[in-house]
Amino acid sequence: xxxxxxxxxxxxxxxxxxxxxxxxxxxxxxxxxxxxxxxxxxxxxxxxxxxxxxxxxxxxxxxxxxxxxxxxxxxxxxxxxxxxxxxxxxxxxxxxxxxxxxxxxxxxxxxxxxxxxxxxxxxxxxxxxxxxxxxxxxxxxxxxxxxxxxxxxxxxxxxxxxxxxxxxxxxxxxxxxxxxxxx
Numbered sequence: 001x002x003x004x005x006x007x008x009x010x011x012x013x014x015x016x017x018x019x020x021x022x023x024x025x026x027x028x029x030x031x032x033x034x035x036x037x038x039x040x041x042x043x044x045x046x047x048x049x050x051x052x053x054x055x056x057x058x059x060x061x062x063x064x065x066x067x068x069x070x071x072x073x074x075x076x077x078x079x080x081x082x083x084x085x086x087x088x089x090x091x092x093x094x095x096x097x098x099x100x101x102x103x104x105x106x107x108x109x110x111x112x113x114x115x116x117x118x119x120x121x122x123x124x125x126x127x128x129x130x131x132x133x134x135x136x137x138x139x140x141x142x143x144x145x146x147x148x149x150x151x152x153x154x155x156x157x158x159x160x161x162x163x164x165x166x167x168x169x170x171x172x173x174x175x176x177x178x179x180x181x182x183x
Contacts, residue, residue, distance in 0.1 A: 034109030036102035039075060039083045040176055041113050044154065047073075048096030048178040051087045061085065077102065080171060098176040101168050107158050110174065111141050114156060118143040125152050137162050150183035 042064055050060045057073060066075045066085065075083040086097040100110070111130070118125035125145035132140050139158040145151070155177040159167045167173045 034106050034113070035077045036081060036100060036106035037109040037113035039077045039081075039102075040098070040100055040110045040156075041117055043075070043083050043085055043098040043100070044114070044117065044176060044178055047085050048088075048098065049180065051085075051096050052094055052178065052180040057087050094179055094181050096178040096180075098178070099173065100176060101171050101173050104166065104170070104172050107156075107172065107174060111156065114141070114143065114154060114176075118145070118152075118154065121145060121147055121152065123147060125154070131158070137164070137167075146183075148183070150181055153177075153179040155179075 046064050047060055047066070051057060058068075061068070061073045061075075064075060066073045066083075068074075073085045073087070075085075077083065081102050082100075084099045084101075086099070088094060088096050102110070115127065118127070123145065125143040128142040128144045129140050137160045139160075141156045141158075143152070143154045157175045157177070159173050159175065161167055
């Protein structure tokens with residue numbers, strides 16, 4: 001299955017959680033010293049939210065050091081670890097998809113950082129699922145909530161091979177879906 005088809009399937013799953021809307025954080029989220037967690041928060045807060053609000057991809061991505069490579073907007077974390085952003089558009093104008101390729105074990109720090117980001121909203125977003133098995137090869141964590149700006153839905157899908165191994169061996173991979181709708 002292609003990355004775009006996988007992202008579309010995950011976006012459809014995220015939409016089942018409900019619409020969401022952008023809001024400036026009340027306080028910065030802690031990345032727990034993890035480069036992957038820091039990159040996830042940057043992609044969420046400084047790339048996806050502005051893109052869903054209609055900002056141009058080139059300006060937003062360039063501001064955080066992303067480069068366009070073979071048609072994809074990429075931020076290198078370190079080595080082969082990276083973040084690839086698929087901006088909203090077409091069938092999903094309120095969903096921004098981020099594929100994060102990271103060192104094994106960083107998922108715990110990413111979930112903690114996303115939890116801190118969600119808690120910084122006014123009012124805070126609530127945890128919906130925490131590493132819940134979605135299929136044999138995917139675990140979902142999600143945060144939902146209504147704010148004066150609207151409803152937020154953030155989904156982190158940790159991906160594995162059908163046998164439970166890393167999908168981007170030796171690195172791990174997760175997809176972060178940011179769904180932002182009208183209030």
